Each structure stands twice: as structure tokens, then as C-alpha cells.
Amino acid sequence: MIGEKIKRLLIESEKTLVKPAEQVAVVGVKNRLDHALLLLTTDKYAVVPVLDDQSRMRGLISMPTIMQTIMDIQDVHFEKLGEIEVGEVMDRDYPYVLEEFELEDVLHMLVDYAFITVVDSDGYFKGIITRSEILKGTNRIAHEFEKKYIIKDKETIAQ
Amino acid sequence: MIGEKIKRLLIESEKTLVKPAEQVAVVGVKNRLDHALLLLTTDKYAVVPVLDDQSRMRGLISMPTIMQTIMDIQDVHFEKLGEIEVGEVMDRDYPYVLEEFELEDVLHMLVDYAFITVVDSDGYFKGIITRSEILKGTNRIAHEFEKKYIIKDKETIAQ
Numbered sequence: 001m002i003g004e005k006i007k008r009l010l011i012e013s014e015k016t017l018v019k020p021a022e023q024v025a026v027v028g029v030k031n032r033l034d035h036a037l038l039l040l041t042t043d044k045y046a047v048v049p050v051l052d053d054q055s056r057m058r059g060l061i062s063m064p065t066i067m068q069t070i071m072d073i074q075d076v077h078f079e080k081l082g083e084i085e086v087g088e089v090m091d092r093d094y095p096y097v098l099e100e101f102e103l104e105d106v107l108h109m110l111v112d113y114a115f116i117t118v119v120d121s122d123g124y125f126k127g128i129i130t131r132s133e134i135l136k137g138t139n140r141i142a143h144e145f146e147k148k149y150i151i152k153d154k155e156t157i158a159q
Numbered sequence: 160m161i162g163e164k165i166k167r168l169l170i171e172s173e174k175t176l177v178k179p180a181e182q183v184a185v186v187g188v189k190n191r192l193d194h195a196l197l198l199l200t201t202d203k204y205a206v207v208p209v210l211d212d213q214s215r216m217r218g219l220i221s222m223p224t225i226m227q228t229i230m231d232i233q234d235v236h237f238e239k240l241g242e243i244e245v246g247e248v249m250d251r252d253y254p255y256v257l258e259e260f261e262l263e264d265v266l267h268m269l270v271d272y273a274f275i276t277v278v279d280s281d282g283y284f285k286g287i288i289t290r291s292e293i294l295k296g297t298n299r300i301a302h303e304f305e306k307k308y309i310i311k312d313k314e315t316i317a318q
Binding site: 002003004005006007010037038040041042044045046047062063064067068071076078103104107108110111112114131132134135136137138139141142143145146147148149150151152153154 | 161162163164165166169196199200201203204205206221222223226227230235237262263266267269270271273290291293294295296297298300301302304305306307308309310311312313
């Protein structure tokens with residue numbers, strides 16, 4: 001469990017921590033790789049969520065994955081970009097939490113992943129939680145906690 | 160200033176926070192874009208530091224930058240990859256700190272950047288500081304701080 005005082009400085013609320021779906025760049029599972037590559041290049045994202053036509057979360061697609069798909073030892077086969085669907089090569093093993101997530105779980109997952117996907121219980125994509133938001137909270141803790149509270153070592157007091 | 164108690168949980172020391180140069184994937188300023196693209200694809204990095212032949216920090220190169228360089232409205236010109244040097248298109252506006260950095264500065268910069276470069280006063284590349292390391296510290300604070308200390312609100316006490 002995360003202590004209440006730390007939690008209140010770390011995030012405003014679980015809800016505002018989530019960047020809502022409508023503000024997140026995504027690609028469709030049936031889009032071709034050329035479309036995905038153009039979006040990643042233009043928006044300068046390393047990886048984006050892949051949704052089906054019902055806006056359900058299906059996977060992640062990254063530029064390295066796209067490049068690996070069209071490269072072989074000899075050459076880069078750019079002509080394949082228009083033929084392959086995102087759903088064929090996307091990464092299906094993505095980190096996600098439900099909307100009623102525990103902050104504790106998200107903090108652990110963000111050590112290894114740049115963002116965590118938020119889905120509802122039917123798998124519909126609701127948004128993402130980014131490292132940047134938690135780092136804003138870490139800054140607040142670093143600057144305000146010892147100003148706001150008097151802190152005593154429990155062991156010292158017990159003696 | 161960051162309070163000492165928070166700081167001790169957030170990081171072990173400024174020194175161990177830095178991932179040393181020899182463990183970081185980098186490319187040379189005179190490497191061609193095909194080499195950089197292969198490294199980014201194989202190692203699945205979004206962006207890597209660019210060093211000169213003396214191991215001085217010169218910039219950053221990312222996959223979107225490489226793709227933008229060889230794409231125009233009509234087509235992707237893959238044949239150009241072997242002709243263009245990394246130094247011609249790299250991003251020279253990269254975030255960095257000196258080895259004697261303040262944790263406070265790093266925390267602020269990591270809200271906007273995935274990693275911060277560490278250089279010495281002559282510009283030699285010494286390593287990087289990643290968001291992941293700070294998030295490990297955030298996890299320690301979240302889990303251990305209120306277990307370890309008794310915390311009292313300063314305003315309540317003043318009343």
C-alpha cells in the first residue's frame with residue numbers, strides 16, 4: 001500500500017493521471033504498415049496503441065517492429081509496407097490496467113514500460129498513463145514533502 | 160532543494176544513478192544513416208546519443224529523424240541511407256548535465272525527456288540518466304516512506 005500523504009503529492013487523482021483516449025495517437029489493426037510508419041514518423045512517437053474498428057485495444061506497434069518486418073539480411077523491402085496489416089506484426093504482449101487500477105501496480109509497471117494502457121472490462125481503450133505524469137509527481141514530492149511535513153524516524157522515536 | 164530523507168529513498172547516490180557510457184548504445188557522427196537505422200532497429204531504441212571520434216557528445220539520432228530525412232511526399236528514398244552521415248541530420252539540441260549535477264535539475268528535465276545525457280566539462284560523454292531509474296526511486300518512496308517515518312502536518316502542529 002502507498003501512504004496517503006505521499007499519494008496525494010504524487011498524483012492529483014487516479015482519474016486525472018490517465019491521458020484520455022481521444023488525445024492519444026493510435027492506428028487501426030487493419031491499417032497497412034505504410035500508414036503506421038507515416039504516423040510514427042510525423043508525430044515522432046516510438047510506439048503507439050493498435051485498436052480494432054470498435055476501439056478495443058489489440059496491441060502496440062513500434063518503428064523497430066515495422067523495420068524488422070521489411071528488412072532481411074540483404075535488403076530493405078519497402079514495397080511490402082503497403083501490403084502488410086498492422087495486426088499481423090503488432091506486439092500483443094502489452095502492459096495494461098483496468099480503469100479501477102491501483103497506483104501501486106502502475107508505478108511498478110512504469111519502471112519497465114514507457115506507458116501503460118488503460119482499458120475497461122470489455123477491452124475498450126480508455127487512454128494511457130505515461131512516465132512523464134509520474135515524474136511530475138516525483139518532482140512535487142521532492143520539493144514539497146519536507147517543507148509541508150515534520151518527519152521523524154520511527155526507530156529513533158522507539159528508542 | 161530536495162529534502163535529505165526523500166533524496167535518500169529516491170536515489171542511492173548521484174553516481175549510481177548514471178548508466179555508464181560503456182553500457183549505452185551510441186553511433187558515430189560520421190556513421191551513415193543505414194548503420195544508425197540498423198542499430199536502432201536491432202536494439203529497439205527510439206533514440207541514441209551521437210559521439211565524435213573522441214567520444215565527445217554531439218547530438219541525438221532517432222528513427223523518426225532518419226525516416227523524415229529519406230521521405231518526401233512521393234516516396235521513401237532508401238538508397239539515400241548509405242550516403243548521408245548521422246552528423247548531418249542529428250538533433251543538436253539535446254538535454255545534458257555535467258557530472259556534478261543537481262538531482263533537482265535532472266528530475267525537472269526528465270518530465271520532458273526520456274533520458275538525460277551526462278558529459279564532463281570538456282564535453283566527453285559519460286553516460287545517461289533514465290526515467291526508469293527515477294521511477295525505481297519513486298516506487299521506494301511510495302512503499303517505504305510512511306512505514307519508515309512518522310509524518311506530521313506542519314500547519315496542524317502550528318495551530
